[in-house]
Amino acid sequence: xxxxxxxxxxxxxxxxxxxxxxxxxxxxxxxxxxxxxxxxxxxxxxxxxxxxxxxxxxxxxxxxxxxxxxxxxxxxxxxxxxxxxxxxxxxxxxxxxxxxxxxxxxxxxxxxxxxxxxxxxxxxxxxxxxxxxxxxxxxxxxxxxxxxxxxxxxxxxxxxxxxxxxxxxxxxxxxxxxxxxxxxxxxxxxxxxxxxxxxxxxxxxxxxxxxxxxxxxxxxxxxxxxxxxxxxxxxxxxxxxxxxxxxxxxxxxxxxxxxxxxxxxxxxxxxxxxxxxxxxxxxxxxxxxxxxxxxxxxxxxxxxxxxxxxxxxxxxxxxxxxxxxxxxxxxxxxxxxxxxxxxxxxxxxxxxxxxxxxxxxxxxxxxxxxxxxxxxxxxxxxxxxxxxxxxxxxxxxxxxxxxxxxxxxxxxxxxxxxxxxxxxxxxx
Numbered sequence: 001x002x003x004x005x006x007x008x009x010x011x012x013x014x015x016x017x018x019x020x021x022x023x024x025x026x027x028x029x030x031x032x033x034x035x036x037x038x039x040x041x042x043x044x045x046x047x048x049x050x051x052x053x054x055x056x057x058x059x060x061x062x063x064x065x066x067x068x069x070x071x072x073x074x075x076x077x078x079x080x081x082x083x084x085x086x087x088x089x090x091x092x093x094x095x096x097x098x099x100x101x102x103x104x105x106x107x108x109x110x111x112x113x114x115x116x117x118x119x120x121x122x123x124x125x126x127x128x129x130x131x132x133x134x135x136x137x138x139x140x141x142x143x144x145x146x147x148x149x150x151x152x153x154x155x156x157x158x159x160x161x162x163x164x165x166x167x168x169x170x171x172x173x174x175x176x177x178x179x180x181x182x183x184x185x186x187x188x189x190x191x192x193x194x195x196x197x198x199x200x201x202x203x204x205x206x207x208x209x210x211x212x213x214x215x216x217x218x219x220x221x222x223x224x225x226x227x228x229x230x231x232x233x234x235x236x237x238x239x240x241x242x243x244x245x246x247x248x249x250x251x252x253x254x255x256x257x258x259x260x261x262x263x264x265x266x267x268x269x270x271x272x273x274x275x276x277x278x279x280x281x282x283x284x285x286x287x288x289x290x291x292x293x294x295x296x297x298x299x300x301x302x303x304x305x306x307x308x309x310x311x312x313x314x315x316x317x318x319x320x321x322x323x324x325x326x327x328x329x330x331x332x333x334x335x336x337x338x339x340x341x342x343x344x345x346x347x348x349x350x351x352x353x354x355x356x357x358x359x360x361x362x363x364x365x366x367x368x369x370x371x372x373x374x375x376x377x378x379x380x381x382x383x384x385x386x387x388x389x390x391x392x393x394x395x396x397x398x399x400x401x402x403x404x405x406x407x408x409x410x411x412x413x414x415x416x417x418x419x420x421x422x423x424x425x426x427x428x
Contacts, residue, residue: 019096021147023154026215032223036103037089041231043107047078047114049235052305054121056243056312059332062323067121071309073194074117075302077129080201081110081136083294086224087205088140091154091214092147102139109135127176134169141165156211164204171197202295209287216290222280225297229275232304233268239308240264243315256318263333263382264311270385271304271340274361277392278348296347303339310336330372334381341365341388352397360391 024031051074058067085106093099113132119125141162148158175197178190244261283293310332316322317329324332345361353361364384371380 017096018098019094020150021092021094021099022150023147023152023215024091024093024217026217028217028220031217031220033220033227034089034093034095036095036100037086037093037224038227040085040103040107041082041228043110043114044078044082044228045231045235047110047117048075048232048301048305049239050114050117051075051078052235052239052309053312054117055306055309056316058121059309059313059324060316060322064324064328070121070124071306072302074120074129075305076198076298077113077133078110079298079301081106081113081133082228083297084137084140084205086221086228087214087216087294088143088147090217090220090224092143092151098146099143102143106136106139109133109139130172130176134172137165137169141169151214154212154214157208157214160208160211161204164200164208168197168201168204171200206291209291213287216284218281218284221284221290221294225280225293226276228301229304230272232301233271233275236304236308236311237264237268240268240311243308243312247315247319257315259379260311260314260318266382267307267337267385270389271307271337273389273392274341274349275300275344278344278352278397280348282352283348293347296343300340300343300347303336303343307333307336307340310334327372331369334368334371337381337385338365338368341368354395354398357391357395361388364388364391 051071054074055067055071058064058070061067085103109132111132112135113129116126116128116130116132119127120129144158144161144165148155148162151158175190175193178193241261241264244257244264247257280293284290313322313324313329313332317324317326322329342362342365345358345365349361350358364387368381368384374380
Protein backbone atom coordinates (compact mmCIF):
# COMPACT_ATOMS: atom_id res chain seq x y z
CA UNK A 1 0.00 0.00 0.00
CA UNK A 2 1.35 3.40 -1.00
CA UNK A 3 2.22 5.82 1.72
CA UNK A 4 0.11 8.98 1.46
CA UNK A 5 1.94 12.21 0.76
CA UNK A 6 2.37 14.27 3.88
CA UNK A 7 0.63 17.65 3.93
CA UNK A 8 2.94 20.40 2.69
CA UNK A 9 5.29 17.98 0.93
CA UNK A 10 6.70 19.09 -2.40
CA UNK A 11 4.89 17.91 -5.51
CA UNK A 12 6.73 15.79 -8.04
CA UNK A 13 8.14 17.86 -10.91
CA UNK A 14 6.09 17.77 -14.11
CA UNK A 15 7.00 15.27 -16.80
CA UNK A 16 10.21 16.28 -18.62
CA UNK A 17 10.07 19.41 -16.45
CA UNK A 18 7.59 20.99 -18.85
CA UNK A 19 4.95 23.32 -17.53
CA UNK A 20 1.38 22.87 -18.75
CA UNK A 21 0.65 25.46 -21.43
CA UNK A 22 -2.72 26.72 -20.24
CA UNK A 23 -4.30 29.89 -21.67
CA UNK A 24 -3.09 32.92 -19.73
CA UNK A 25 -5.45 35.05 -17.67
CA UNK A 26 -6.30 38.17 -19.74
CA UNK A 27 -6.92 40.06 -16.48
CA UNK A 28 -3.64 39.12 -14.83
CA UNK A 29 -2.46 42.22 -12.93
CA UNK A 30 0.90 43.81 -13.56
CA UNK A 31 1.83 41.71 -16.57
CA UNK A 32 4.65 43.17 -18.63
CA UNK A 33 7.16 41.94 -21.19
CA UNK A 34 9.30 39.07 -19.91
CA UNK A 35 13.09 39.01 -20.13
CA UNK A 36 12.82 36.33 -22.84
CA UNK A 37 10.53 38.55 -24.91
CA UNK A 38 12.94 41.47 -24.60
CA UNK A 39 15.84 39.19 -25.55
CA UNK A 40 13.80 37.98 -28.54
CA UNK A 41 13.30 41.57 -29.70
CA UNK A 42 17.04 42.23 -29.88
CA UNK A 43 17.61 40.11 -32.99
CA UNK A 44 14.93 42.09 -34.78
CA UNK A 45 17.03 45.22 -34.29
CA UNK A 46 19.62 43.60 -36.54
CA UNK A 47 17.07 42.82 -39.24
CA UNK A 48 15.50 46.30 -39.12
CA UNK A 49 18.92 47.96 -39.22
CA UNK A 50 20.03 45.94 -42.26
CA UNK A 51 16.75 46.61 -44.09
CA UNK A 52 17.02 50.35 -43.44
CA UNK A 53 20.65 50.45 -44.57
CA UNK A 54 19.85 48.71 -47.85
CA UNK A 55 16.88 51.00 -48.40
CA UNK A 56 19.23 53.96 -48.07
CA UNK A 57 21.70 52.46 -50.55
CA UNK A 58 19.00 51.62 -53.10
CA UNK A 59 17.38 55.05 -53.00
CA UNK A 60 20.72 56.89 -53.05
CA UNK A 61 21.58 54.92 -56.18
CA UNK A 62 18.41 56.25 -57.82
CA UNK A 63 16.19 53.17 -57.42
CA UNK A 64 13.47 54.81 -55.34
CA UNK A 65 10.45 52.71 -56.34
CA UNK A 66 12.35 49.43 -56.42
CA UNK A 67 14.05 50.12 -53.11
CA UNK A 68 10.83 51.04 -51.31
CA UNK A 69 9.07 47.97 -52.72
CA UNK A 70 11.80 45.60 -51.54
CA UNK A 71 11.96 47.32 -48.17
CA UNK A 72 8.23 46.90 -47.62
CA UNK A 73 8.46 43.21 -48.55
CA UNK A 74 11.40 42.56 -46.24
CA UNK A 75 9.77 44.51 -43.44
CA UNK A 76 6.60 42.45 -43.79
CA UNK A 77 8.59 39.29 -43.06
CA UNK A 78 10.23 40.94 -40.04
CA UNK A 79 7.03 42.45 -38.64
CA UNK A 80 4.77 39.47 -39.23
CA UNK A 81 7.12 36.99 -37.56
CA UNK A 82 7.50 39.31 -34.56
CA UNK A 83 3.77 39.99 -34.28
CA UNK A 84 2.79 36.31 -34.42
CA UNK A 85 5.19 35.39 -31.63
CA UNK A 86 4.03 38.35 -29.54
CA UNK A 87 0.35 37.52 -29.82
CA UNK A 88 0.97 33.84 -29.14
CA UNK A 89 2.99 34.73 -26.05
CA UNK A 90 0.25 36.94 -24.64
CA UNK A 91 -2.10 33.94 -24.76
CA UNK A 92 0.10 30.92 -23.91
CA UNK A 93 3.47 32.07 -22.61
CA UNK A 94 5.19 29.65 -20.20
CA UNK A 95 8.72 29.82 -18.81
CA UNK A 96 10.17 26.34 -19.22
CA UNK A 97 13.17 25.02 -21.11
CA UNK A 98 11.23 23.88 -24.19
CA UNK A 99 9.57 27.27 -24.69
CA UNK A 100 12.91 29.02 -24.26
CA UNK A 101 14.70 26.71 -26.70
CA UNK A 102 12.03 27.09 -29.37
CA UNK A 103 12.12 30.87 -28.95
CA UNK A 104 15.89 30.87 -29.41
CA UNK A 105 15.45 28.76 -32.58
CA UNK A 106 13.08 31.45 -33.82
CA UNK A 107 15.79 34.01 -33.10
CA UNK A 108 18.11 31.97 -35.31
CA UNK A 109 15.47 32.22 -38.02
CA UNK A 110 15.51 36.01 -37.67
CA UNK A 111 19.27 36.02 -38.19
CA UNK A 112 18.92 33.85 -41.30
CA UNK A 113 16.25 36.25 -42.54
CA UNK A 114 18.55 39.20 -41.84
CA UNK A 115 21.31 37.52 -43.84
CA UNK A 116 18.88 37.18 -46.73
CA UNK A 117 18.08 40.90 -46.95
CA UNK A 118 21.19 41.80 -48.93
CA UNK A 119 20.47 39.28 -51.75
CA UNK A 120 16.94 40.67 -52.02
CA UNK A 121 18.17 44.21 -52.61
CA UNK A 122 21.18 43.16 -54.71
CA UNK A 123 19.50 40.94 -57.29
CA UNK A 124 16.01 40.04 -56.11
CA UNK A 125 16.96 36.65 -54.64
CA UNK A 126 14.52 35.74 -51.86
CA UNK A 127 15.70 32.17 -51.16
CA UNK A 128 17.59 32.92 -47.94
CA UNK A 129 14.96 35.40 -46.76
CA UNK A 130 12.19 32.84 -47.23
CA UNK A 131 14.31 30.15 -45.53
CA UNK A 132 14.66 32.25 -42.38
CA UNK A 133 10.99 33.21 -42.47
CA UNK A 134 9.82 29.61 -42.88
CA UNK A 135 12.08 28.49 -40.02
CA UNK A 136 10.45 30.99 -37.67
CA UNK A 137 6.95 30.02 -38.78
CA UNK A 138 7.57 26.27 -38.48
CA UNK A 139 8.61 26.83 -34.87
CA UNK A 140 5.31 28.64 -34.33
CA UNK A 141 3.49 25.52 -35.58
CA UNK A 142 5.10 23.48 -32.81
CA UNK A 143 4.16 26.13 -30.25
CA UNK A 144 0.52 26.15 -31.37
CA UNK A 145 0.43 22.33 -31.33
CA UNK A 146 1.66 22.33 -27.75
CA UNK A 147 -0.88 24.99 -26.79
CA UNK A 148 -3.73 23.01 -28.39
CA UNK A 149 -3.40 20.21 -25.83
CA UNK A 150 -4.67 22.35 -22.95
CA UNK A 151 -6.36 25.22 -24.76
CA UNK A 152 -9.88 24.22 -23.69
CA UNK A 153 -12.53 26.13 -25.66
CA UNK A 154 -9.77 27.75 -27.73
CA UNK A 155 -8.54 24.38 -29.05
CA UNK A 156 -10.28 24.73 -32.47
CA UNK A 157 -8.60 28.14 -32.84
CA UNK A 158 -5.15 26.74 -32.11
CA UNK A 159 -5.64 23.98 -34.69
CA UNK A 160 -6.68 26.51 -37.34
CA UNK A 161 -3.44 28.35 -36.63
CA UNK A 162 -1.50 25.08 -37.00
CA UNK A 163 -3.14 24.18 -40.29
CA UNK A 164 -3.05 27.69 -41.74
CA UNK A 165 0.60 28.34 -40.91
CA UNK A 166 1.63 24.90 -42.20
CA UNK A 167 -0.13 25.36 -45.54
CA UNK A 168 1.33 28.86 -45.89
CA UNK A 169 4.90 27.63 -45.39
CA UNK A 170 4.48 24.88 -47.98
CA UNK A 171 3.23 27.52 -50.41
CA UNK A 172 6.15 29.84 -49.63
CA UNK A 173 8.64 27.08 -50.46
CA UNK A 174 6.73 26.19 -53.63
CA UNK A 175 6.69 29.87 -54.61
CA UNK A 176 10.47 29.87 -54.88
CA UNK A 177 10.26 27.41 -57.76
CA UNK A 178 7.91 29.45 -59.93
CA UNK A 179 9.81 29.97 -63.21
CA UNK A 180 10.13 33.36 -64.89
CA UNK A 181 11.11 34.22 -68.42
CA UNK A 182 14.14 36.17 -67.27
CA UNK A 183 15.27 33.59 -64.74
CA UNK A 184 14.96 36.08 -61.88
CA UNK A 185 13.09 35.21 -58.72
CA UNK A 186 10.82 38.26 -58.82
CA UNK A 187 8.76 38.44 -62.01
CA UNK A 188 5.16 39.22 -62.91
CA UNK A 189 3.75 35.81 -61.94
CA UNK A 190 5.85 35.42 -58.77
CA UNK A 191 4.85 38.93 -57.69
CA UNK A 192 1.15 38.17 -58.14
CA UNK A 193 1.47 34.90 -56.20
CA UNK A 194 3.54 36.64 -53.52
CA UNK A 195 0.75 39.15 -52.91
CA UNK A 196 -1.73 36.29 -52.60
CA UNK A 197 0.53 34.55 -50.07
CA UNK A 198 0.82 37.70 -47.98
CA UNK A 199 -2.98 38.05 -47.97
CA UNK A 200 -3.24 34.37 -46.98
CA UNK A 201 -0.86 34.89 -44.06
CA UNK A 202 -2.77 37.96 -42.89
CA UNK A 203 -6.05 36.05 -43.07
CA UNK A 204 -4.93 33.20 -40.78
CA UNK A 205 -5.50 35.05 -37.46
CA UNK A 206 -8.77 36.52 -38.72
CA UNK A 207 -10.14 33.07 -39.62
CA UNK A 208 -8.68 31.37 -36.53
CA UNK A 209 -9.98 33.87 -33.98
CA UNK A 210 -13.52 33.66 -35.37
CA UNK A 211 -13.54 30.01 -34.24
CA UNK A 212 -13.07 31.07 -30.63
CA UNK A 213 -10.78 33.86 -29.49
CA UNK A 214 -7.56 33.20 -27.63
CA UNK A 215 -7.07 35.22 -24.43
CA UNK A 216 -5.60 38.66 -25.02
CA UNK A 217 -3.98 40.72 -22.29
CA UNK A 218 -4.36 44.38 -23.35
CA UNK A 219 -1.68 45.80 -21.06
CA UNK A 220 0.81 43.11 -22.09
CA UNK A 221 0.21 43.65 -25.80
CA UNK A 222 0.51 47.42 -25.39
CA UNK A 223 3.74 46.96 -23.46
CA UNK A 224 5.17 44.65 -26.13
CA UNK A 225 4.35 47.07 -28.94
CA UNK A 226 5.80 49.90 -26.89
CA UNK A 227 9.04 47.97 -26.38
CA UNK A 228 9.39 47.28 -30.10
CA UNK A 229 8.62 50.91 -30.92
CA UNK A 230 11.43 52.05 -28.65
CA UNK A 231 13.78 49.57 -30.31
CA UNK A 232 12.92 50.75 -33.82
CA UNK A 233 13.08 54.44 -32.87
CA UNK A 234 16.37 53.86 -31.07
CA UNK A 235 17.81 52.13 -34.12
CA UNK A 236 16.71 55.08 -36.22
CA UNK A 237 18.41 57.51 -33.86
CA UNK A 238 21.63 55.48 -33.91
CA UNK A 239 21.68 55.10 -37.70
CA UNK A 240 20.85 58.77 -38.18
CA UNK A 241 23.57 59.90 -35.80
CA UNK A 242 26.13 57.65 -37.51
CA UNK A 243 25.17 59.06 -40.91
CA UNK A 244 25.48 62.67 -39.75
CA UNK A 245 28.66 62.21 -37.71
CA UNK A 246 30.31 60.22 -40.50
CA UNK A 247 29.81 63.10 -42.94
CA UNK A 248 31.40 65.85 -40.83
CA UNK A 249 34.85 65.30 -42.30
CA UNK A 250 33.58 65.22 -45.88
CA UNK A 251 31.78 68.56 -46.20
CA UNK A 252 32.95 72.16 -45.95
CA UNK A 253 29.58 73.62 -44.96
CA UNK A 254 28.55 72.08 -41.64
CA UNK A 255 25.40 74.12 -40.99
CA UNK A 256 23.05 71.84 -42.99
CA UNK A 257 24.48 68.74 -41.30
CA UNK A 258 24.19 70.28 -37.84
CA UNK A 259 20.61 71.27 -38.66
CA UNK A 260 19.89 67.70 -39.75
CA UNK A 261 21.45 66.33 -36.56
CA UNK A 262 19.28 68.58 -34.42
CA UNK A 263 16.25 67.46 -36.41
CA UNK A 264 17.09 63.80 -35.74
CA UNK A 265 17.15 64.31 -31.99
CA UNK A 266 14.03 66.48 -31.85
CA UNK A 267 12.02 64.28 -34.20
CA UNK A 268 13.04 61.05 -32.47
CA UNK A 269 12.08 62.50 -29.10
CA UNK A 270 8.81 63.78 -30.56
CA UNK A 271 7.99 60.39 -32.11
CA UNK A 272 8.55 58.76 -28.73
CA UNK A 273 6.42 61.39 -26.99
CA UNK A 274 3.59 61.08 -29.52
CA UNK A 275 3.54 57.28 -29.44
CA UNK A 276 3.44 56.97 -25.67
CA UNK A 277 0.95 59.80 -25.04
CA UNK A 278 -2.26 57.75 -25.39
CA UNK A 279 -3.16 54.72 -23.23
CA UNK A 280 -2.74 52.05 -25.89
CA UNK A 281 -4.41 49.24 -23.95
CA UNK A 282 -7.76 51.02 -24.33
CA UNK A 283 -7.62 50.30 -28.06
CA UNK A 284 -7.53 46.53 -27.53
CA UNK A 285 -11.21 45.96 -26.88
CA UNK A 286 -12.61 43.12 -28.96
CA UNK A 287 -11.25 41.21 -31.94
CA UNK A 288 -11.81 43.82 -34.70
CA UNK A 289 -10.12 46.56 -32.68
CA UNK A 290 -7.24 44.27 -31.72
CA UNK A 291 -6.65 43.23 -35.33
CA UNK A 292 -6.77 46.84 -36.50
CA UNK A 293 -4.28 47.82 -33.82
CA UNK A 294 -1.94 44.92 -34.55
CA UNK A 295 -2.00 45.14 -38.33
CA UNK A 296 -1.87 48.94 -38.35
CA UNK A 297 1.49 48.88 -36.58
CA UNK A 298 3.11 47.63 -39.76
CA UNK A 299 2.88 51.20 -41.07
CA UNK A 300 4.22 52.67 -37.81
CA UNK A 301 7.18 50.30 -37.50
CA UNK A 302 8.09 50.48 -41.19
CA UNK A 303 7.94 54.29 -41.12
CA UNK A 304 10.21 54.43 -38.07
CA UNK A 305 12.74 52.19 -39.79
CA UNK A 306 12.53 54.22 -43.00
CA UNK A 307 13.18 57.47 -41.10
CA UNK A 308 16.79 56.50 -40.42
CA UNK A 309 17.21 55.56 -44.07
CA UNK A 310 15.80 58.95 -45.05
CA UNK A 311 18.32 60.79 -42.90
CA UNK A 312 21.11 58.80 -44.53
CA UNK A 313 19.73 59.62 -47.98
CA UNK A 314 19.61 63.32 -47.10
CA UNK A 315 23.23 63.16 -45.91
CA UNK A 316 24.27 61.48 -49.17
CA UNK A 317 22.43 64.21 -51.08
CA UNK A 318 24.30 66.94 -49.19
CA UNK A 319 27.57 65.15 -49.92
CA UNK A 320 26.72 65.11 -53.61
CA UNK A 321 26.89 61.31 -53.91
CA UNK A 322 23.18 60.71 -54.42
CA UNK A 323 21.48 60.13 -57.75
CA UNK A 324 18.23 61.37 -56.21
CA UNK A 325 16.94 64.90 -56.71
CA UNK A 326 17.66 67.04 -53.57
CA UNK A 327 13.96 67.82 -53.05
CA UNK A 328 13.06 64.14 -53.37
CA UNK A 329 15.85 63.30 -50.91
CA UNK A 330 14.32 65.65 -48.34
CA UNK A 331 10.95 63.96 -48.81
CA UNK A 332 12.53 60.65 -47.77
CA UNK A 333 12.90 62.23 -44.32
CA UNK A 334 9.51 63.96 -44.19
CA UNK A 335 7.28 61.18 -45.51
CA UNK A 336 8.25 58.55 -42.87
CA UNK A 337 7.66 61.12 -40.13
CA UNK A 338 4.21 61.92 -41.49
CA UNK A 339 3.28 58.24 -41.86
CA UNK A 340 4.41 57.46 -38.31
CA UNK A 341 2.48 60.34 -36.74
CA UNK A 342 -0.69 59.72 -38.75
CA UNK A 343 -0.50 56.01 -37.99
CA UNK A 344 -0.26 56.57 -34.23
CA UNK A 345 -3.04 59.17 -34.40
CA UNK A 346 -5.40 56.84 -36.25
CA UNK A 347 -4.69 53.77 -34.11
CA UNK A 348 -4.31 55.16 -30.61
CA UNK A 349 -4.56 58.93 -30.20
CA UNK A 350 -7.84 59.72 -31.93
CA UNK A 351 -10.07 57.73 -29.57
CA UNK A 352 -8.45 59.17 -26.43
CA UNK A 353 -8.11 62.79 -27.50
CA UNK A 354 -10.18 65.95 -27.40
CA UNK A 355 -11.05 67.70 -30.63
CA UNK A 356 -8.13 70.12 -30.33
CA UNK A 357 -5.63 67.27 -30.52
CA UNK A 358 -7.59 65.48 -33.23
CA UNK A 359 -7.29 68.63 -35.30
CA UNK A 360 -3.73 69.67 -34.44
CA UNK A 361 -1.96 66.32 -34.79
CA UNK A 362 -3.01 65.37 -38.34
CA UNK A 363 -2.80 68.95 -39.61
CA UNK A 364 0.72 69.49 -38.24
CA UNK A 365 1.77 66.07 -39.53
CA UNK A 366 0.63 66.86 -43.07
CA UNK A 367 2.25 70.30 -42.94
CA UNK A 368 5.60 68.58 -42.40
CA UNK A 369 5.43 67.76 -46.12
CA UNK A 370 5.96 71.47 -46.85
CA UNK A 371 9.47 71.34 -45.43
CA UNK A 372 11.27 70.24 -48.63
CA UNK A 373 9.98 73.20 -50.61
CA UNK A 374 11.35 75.99 -48.37
CA UNK A 375 15.02 77.08 -48.41
CA UNK A 376 15.66 76.46 -44.68
CA UNK A 377 16.34 72.71 -44.25
CA UNK A 378 14.33 70.85 -41.58
CA UNK A 379 12.94 74.07 -40.08
CA UNK A 380 9.23 73.32 -40.62
CA UNK A 381 9.58 69.69 -39.56
CA UNK A 382 11.16 70.71 -36.28
CA UNK A 383 8.57 73.44 -35.73
CA UNK A 384 5.54 71.25 -36.37
CA UNK A 385 6.82 68.31 -34.33
CA UNK A 386 7.40 70.64 -31.36
CA UNK A 387 3.89 72.04 -31.88
CA UNK A 388 2.37 68.56 -31.72
CA UNK A 389 4.19 67.75 -28.49
CA UNK A 390 3.15 71.09 -26.98
CA UNK A 391 -0.51 70.38 -27.73
CA UNK A 392 -0.21 66.92 -26.19
CA UNK A 393 1.30 68.42 -23.05
CA UNK A 394 -1.50 70.96 -22.69
CA UNK A 395 -4.30 68.47 -23.40
CA UNK A 396 -3.99 65.14 -21.55
CA UNK A 397 -5.84 62.03 -22.73
CA UNK A 398 -9.50 61.74 -21.92
CA UNK A 399 -10.12 59.78 -18.74
CA UNK A 400 -11.86 56.44 -18.66
CA UNK A 401 -15.60 56.84 -18.07
CA UNK A 402 -16.31 56.48 -14.37
CA UNK A 403 -19.94 55.88 -13.49
CA UNK A 404 -19.13 55.91 -9.80
CA UNK A 405 -18.40 58.82 -7.58
CA UNK A 406 -15.39 60.22 -5.89
CA UNK A 407 -16.80 61.74 -2.69
CA UNK A 408 -13.96 64.23 -2.60
CA UNK A 409 -14.89 65.86 -5.90
CA UNK A 410 -18.55 66.53 -5.15
CA UNK A 411 -19.95 64.29 -7.91
CA UNK A 412 -22.91 61.97 -7.66
CA UNK A 413 -22.30 58.33 -6.78
CA UNK A 414 -23.69 55.15 -8.23
CA UNK A 415 -26.57 54.61 -5.82
CA UNK A 416 -27.52 58.23 -5.23
CA UNK A 417 -27.00 58.19 -1.45
CA UNK A 418 -25.50 61.22 0.20
CA UNK A 419 -22.05 61.10 1.75
CA UNK A 420 -21.39 62.74 5.12
CA UNK A 421 -19.75 65.73 3.46
CA UNK A 422 -22.83 66.48 1.37
CA UNK A 423 -21.85 64.60 -1.76
CA UNK A 424 -23.56 61.51 -3.10
CA UNK A 425 -21.79 58.40 -1.82
CA UNK A 426 -21.50 54.93 -3.34
CA UNK A 427 -22.81 51.85 -1.58
CA UNK A 428 -20.33 50.16 0.73
